[in-house]
Amino acid sequence: xxxxxxxTVISLSATGIxxxxxxxxxxxxxxxxxxxxxxxVEEELPAANCGGCGFAGCRAFAEALVKAEDLNDFYCxxxxxxxxxxxxxxxxxxxxxxxxxxxxxxxNGHCEARPKTNVYEGATSCAIASALYGGDTGCQYGCLSxxxxxxxxxxxxxxxxxxxxxxxxxxxxxxxCGACVEACPRDxxxxxKRAKKxxxxxxxxxxxxxxxxxxxxxxxxxxxxxxxxxxxxxxxITMENNLxxxxxxKCKLCRKCVPECPTNAIIEIxxxxxxxxxxxxxxxxxxxxxxxxxxxQSKTDQS
Amino acid sequence: MLKTFAKGGIHPxxxxxxxxxxxxxxxxxxxxxxxxxxxxxxxSKVIVNKGDAVKAGQVIAQSExxxxxxxxxxVSGKVVKVDSIVDSSGYKRxxxxxxxxxxxxxxxxxxxxxxNENISVSDEEIIPKILEAGIVGMGGATFPSHVKLSVxxxxxxxxxxxxxVECEPYLTADHQLMMEKGKELITGIQILMRGLRVKNAYxxxxxxKKDAIKHLTVLAANHQGIEIVPxxxxxxxxxEKQLIKAILNREVPSGGLPIDVGAVVFNVGTTFAVYxxxxxxxxxxxxxxxxxGKSVTKKGNYKVRTGTPMKHVIDAAGGLPEDTGKVxxxxxMMGKALNSLEVPVxxxxxxxxxxxxxxxxxxxxxxxxRCTKCVQVCPMxxxxxxxxxxxxxxxxxxxxxxxxxxxxxxxxxxxxxxxxRPLLDYIRLGKQQVGKLIRSxxx
Numbered sequence: 001x002x003x004x005x006x007x008t009v010i011s012l013s014a015t016g017i018x019x020x021x022x023x024x025x026x027x028x029x030x031x032x033x034x035x036x037x038x039x040x041v042e043e044e045l046p047a048a049n050c051g052g053c054g055f056a057g058c059r060a061f062a063e064a065l066v067k068a069e070d071l072n073d074f075y076c077x078x079x080x081x082x083x084x085x086x087x088x089x090x091x092x093x094x095x096x097x098x099x100x101x102x103x104x105x106x107x108n109g110h111c112e113a114r115p116k117t118n119v120y121e122g123a124t125s126c127a128i129a130s131a132l133y134g135g136d137t138g139c140q141y142g143c144l145s146x147x148x149x150x151x152x153x154x155x156x157x158x159x160x161x162x163x164x165x166x167x168x169x170x171x172x173x174x175x176x177c178g179a180c181v182e183a184c185p186r187d188x189x190x191x192x193k194r195a196k197k198x199x200x201x202x203x204x205x206x207x208x209x210x211x212x213x214x215x216x217x218x219x220x221x222x223x224x225x226x227x228x229x230x231x232x233x234x235x236x237i238t239m240e241n242n243l244x245x246x247x248x249x250k251c252k253l254c255r256k257c258v259p260e261c262p263t264n265a266i267i268e269i270x271x272x273x274x275x276x277x278x279x280x281x282x283x284x285x286x287x288x289x290x291x292x293x294x295x296x297q298s299k300t301d302q303s
Numbered sequence: 304m305l306k307t308f309a310k311g312g313i314h315p316x317x318x319x320x321x322x323x324x325x326x327x328x329x330x331x332x333x334x335x336x337x338x339x340x341x342x343x344x345x346x347s348k349v350i351v352n353k354g355d356a357v358k359a360g361q362v363i364a365q366s367e368x369x370x371x372x373x374x375x376x377x378v379s380g381k382v383v384k385v386d387s388i389v390d391s392s393g394y395k396r397x398x399x400x401x402x403x404x405x406x407x408x409x410x411x412x413x414x415x416x417x418x419n420e421n422i423s424v425s426d427e428e429i430i431p432k433i434l435e436a437g438i439v440g441m442g443g444a445t446f447p448s449h450v451k452l453s454v455x456x457x458x459x460x461x462x463x464x465x466x467x468v469e470c471e472p473y474l475t476a477d478h479q480l481m482m483e484k485g486k487e488l489i490t491g492i493q494i495l496m497r498g499l500r501v502k503n504a505y506x507x508x509x510x511x512k513k514d515a516i517k518h519l520t521v522l523a524a525n526h527q528g529i530e531i532v533p534x535x536x537x538x539x540x541x542x543e544k545q546l547i548k549a550i551l552n553r554e555v556p557s558g559g560l561p562i563d564v565g566a567v568v569f570n571v572g573t574t575f576a577v578y579x580x581x582x583x584x585x586x587x588x589x590x591x592x593x594x595x596g597k598s599v600t601k602k603g604n605y606k607v608r609t610g611t612p613m614k615h616v617i618d619a620a621g622g623l624p625e626d627t628g629k630v631x632x633x634x635x636m637m638g639k640a641l642n643s644l645e646v647p648v649x650x651x652x653x654x655x656x657x658x659x660x661x662x663x664x665x666x667x668x669x670x671x672x673r674c675t676k677c678v679q680v681c682p683m684x685x686x687x688x689x690x691x692x693x694x695x696x697x698x699x700x701x702x703x704x705x706x707x708x709x710x711x712x713x714x715x716x717x718x719x720x721x722x723x724r725p726l727l728d729y730i731r732l733g734k735q736q737v738g739k740l741i742r743s744x745x746x
Contacts, residue, residue: 117642134642
């Protein structure tokens with residue numbers, strides 16, 4: 001009895017050792033060298049696999065980073081500057097830093113401003129609606145409100161506002177991965193430079209029609225009147241295709257353009273509300289006026 | 304047993320209310336808007352300026368490139384502006400606005416109705432003349448006809464197939480054209496046969512138009528090589544691939560064209576336009592279309608100049624009914640719902656269909672129950688339920704391998720789906736994206 005057990009153990013052990021040896025040599029023979037730095041770099045990346053860097057996931061990005069001569073064309077929008085600096089340290093290269101950005105919707109055509117001219121009953125997809133026709137309002141450039149952008153957002157930074165029918169960006173969650181920019185068939189998202197306290201001033205319109213037509217179809221459309229263009233002291237505003245565009249890299253958030261816009265197409269976000277004290281200090285006859293047109297610190301801007 | 308195509312197909316209610324209504328000409332409106340994109344291919348280049356006086360039949364936009372064609376003024380008058388207008392694509396496109404003054408035609412155009420059966424042009428002159436006249440496929444696809452007639456090297460045309468099927472429900476314009484202009488059509492067919500240098504032509508007509516079959520059979524009896532083929536009533540028999548299968552029993556290969564099996568297909572409307580271009584020197588500036596719908600007071604077949612706003616045509620047919628829910632340019636299966644009645648009639652507008660509100664809405668979408676009805680009716684032998692999901696999930700390479708590009712967008716799958724799934728909507732999206740993928744690969 002004991003001999004059977006003994007032989008069994010010996011023969012199985014011998015088979016195991018032989019198999020281990022074969023596997024060992026096979027592994028040596030067919031070994032694929034992989035730079036250990038790839039793992040190190042991947043560790044630093046946020047593992048969001050969002051594709052915002054232009055590569056198929058964080059692993060692919062790490063491979064490309066390790067292979068690259070310099071890091072000029074590489075940037076992880078989710079991790080931002082900190083991540084890129086850590087990666088650069090591992091690789092002993094210089095990281096190109098970029099300003100943090102945030103997605104902004106360049107359309108403010110809410111239900112009241114943009115009356116519906118027809119009813120769409122097809123599949124709930126902006127891409128399909130856009131391929132089919134100009135949309136259920138008179139504006140063929142504006143938001144279609146079917147939420148393709150919300151579907152692609154991996155970071156819970158977008159949701160549809162049921163009242164306005166427009167998507168809303170939650171700045172705190174947005175990583176500027178650019179998925180919504182790609183998904184929007186109307187090209188309505190822009191990645192703008194993040195300013196202090198998430199303040200923003202931008203032209204929320206993409207309507208390239210002539211002023212009169214644009215305004216007829218949407219009360220808050222940019223008519224291309226050039227008033228903001230003329231008032232901007234920093235040359236941050238450019239005019240093209242009957243549209244004003246505020247370059248977020250040049251804009252100093254002075255807010256001079258905001259009251260100039262006759263259709264309120266320029267939107268300001270994140271600025272403090274008007275201070276009661278200051279309003280009461282000013283002459284009573286123009287206090288109401290100013291409060292309406294320009295809240296808060298804008299008084300100094302206007303004078 | 305009548306001939307038909309082998310795979311799939313449906314038979315929706317025919318509703319051909321306007322059958323046997325004589326063709327009535329509609330007086331041109333005050334202003335016509337002629338889009339410069341009325342065909343597949345490159346947009347034509349506008350050659351008139353604001354303030355120019357034009358005559359009916361005068362070229363206002365010239366062909367740009369091989370797959371493109373000329374566009375003519377459909378009325379006489381003054382060019383008011385060159386601007387953009389929403390066309391049936393639902394988007395703004397450049398168009399020439401002409402204010403109508405009188406009805407003066409360019410010299411050399413025979414505007415009379417007199418029949419001219421004597422073909423005096425040489426075979427070589429036919430294709431340039433068809434390009435000159437701006438003729439495109441009038442069944443709805445608007446592919447420039449001179450391109451179809453120019454058979455590529457290495458390919459050989461054996462048969463001409465004339466499409467008198469009119470398988471779309473409601474539409475009757477082609478039917479009426481065959482009844483009223485039979486002799487002209489036979490002459491048009493002879494011209495096309497000479498242009499293609501083929502000996503045999505087949506005219507496919509569905510069996511719900513028995514009078515047209517009889518009428519054309521009598522007329523064709525005197526002409527060698529022209530045969531009228533009665534076909535079983537089945538949608539989408541008017542698709543060229545289905546028609547070739549039905550008449551010649553040949554299958555166009557995946558990704559191929561009819562010429563790959565030796566056939567060239569023309570619609571009867573196009574054939575009549577060819578007759579007018581060659582025999583009357585008249586460019587394609589008016590067409591016969593059906594205005595129909597349950598509540599339309601004067602359902603009928605109307606001859607309309609291109610560039611006429613749909614509203615003008617509908618007014619001529621008794622005005623827009625009160626219960627209107629949807630206005631469709633074309634037939635109910637492949638037509639496009641309009642979002643404005645200012646959309647102009649173009650060369651490819653085969654009808655204006657006005658659907659009452661009670662029938663105009665889609666039913667709520669439910670989950671797929673895997674009943675395979677869509678697979679059974681697909682005339683191309685595809686699996687629509689699968690293609691829909693692949694498109695929805697952006698699995699484009701898989702969709703390409705499942706032959707999504709072979710879809711002819713006939714809508715039989717969406718029509719038959721018991722769960723009211725928007726199959727064709729997604730398949731169209733998938734085709735668009737796969738097309739992009741294929742183009743990017745070629746570069």
